[in-house]
Amino acid sequence: MADRRVGIFGGVFNPVHNGHVAIVSHAIHELNLSKLYVVPCSDPPHKPIPSVSALERFRMTDMAFGDTEDVIVSQIEIKRPGRSYTIDTIREIQALEPDARPVLIIGADNIDEIQKWKEPDAIYHESDIAAFTRPGHILHDKRIILVEMEPYPISSTEIREKLQAGTPVDKLIPSSVLDYIKLQKLYI
Numbered sequence: 001m002a003d004r005r006v007g008i009f010g011g012v013f014n015p016v017h018n019g020h021v022a023i024v025s026h027a028i029h030e031l032n033l034s035k036l037y038v039v040p041c042s043d044p045p046h047k048p049i050p051s052v053s054a055l056e057r058f059r060m061t062d063m064a065f066g067d068t069e070d071v072i073v074s075q076i077e078i079k080r081p082g083r084s085y086t087i088d089t090i091r092e093i094q095a096l097e098p099d100a101r102p103v104l105i106i107g108a109d110n111i112d113e114i115q116k117w118k119e120p121d122a123i124y125h126e127s128d129i130a131a132f133t134r135p136g137h138i139l140h141d142k143r144i145i146l147v148e149m150e151p152y153p154i155s156s157t158e159i160r161e162k163l164q165a166g167t168p169v170d171k172l173i174p175s176s177v178l179d180y181i182k183l184q185k186l187y188i
Contacts, residue, residue, distance in 0.1 A: 024068065036105075087122050090126050105132065130146075
C-alpha cells in the first residue's frame with residue numbers, strides 16, 4: 001500500500017469558481033494529500049460539450065490554482081483524443097505517481113453516477129474515492145470517504161447566466177479568472 005496519496009479533482013470548470021478553490025484547499029488538508037491534480041476535461045461523456053474551449057477552461061483553471069502549493073493543473077484529458085473518462089485519468093496519474101495512491105475527489109451528487117461511468121469497478125479498485133457533501137449527509141457506501149464541507153452557494157451554470165446578464169460575479173470567481181473572462185469576452 002502506498003504511503004502517499006495524490007488527489008484527482010476533475011471537472012468541466014466552465015468557469016472555475018471559488019467553490020472549486022475551496023474544495024481543493026479542503027481536500028489537501030482533510031485527506032492528507034501530498035499533491036492534488038486539477039484536471040479540466042476536454043470532451044465530457046455525460047454532459048454537452050462546453051461552449052468555451054478546453055484550452056480556455058484550462059487557462060482559467062490554471063489562473064485559479066497555478067500558484068497554489070501542492071496543486072498541479074493538468075492537461076492530461078485535454079491532450080487525450082476523444083472522450084474524457086475518469087478511469088483513464090486515474091491510470092495516467094498512477095503512472096506519473098507510482099508510489100502514491102490516487103484519491104478521486106467528487107461531489108456527493110456524483111456518487112450514484114459512478115456506476116454509469118466507464119469501468120466503475122476499476123475506479124473503486126484503482127483509487128480511493130472521497131465525496132464532498134453537506135454536513136449531516138449520510139452515506140451507506142463504505143467504499144467512499146465522506147468529507148463534510150459547507151456547500152458553496154453557486155454553480156458554474158449560474159455564474160455563466162450572471163455573466164451573460166451583466167450581473168457582478170467578482171465575489172464568486174477568482175479575480176484573475178474574471179479579468180481573463182472580460183479580456184477574452186467569454187460567456188457573453
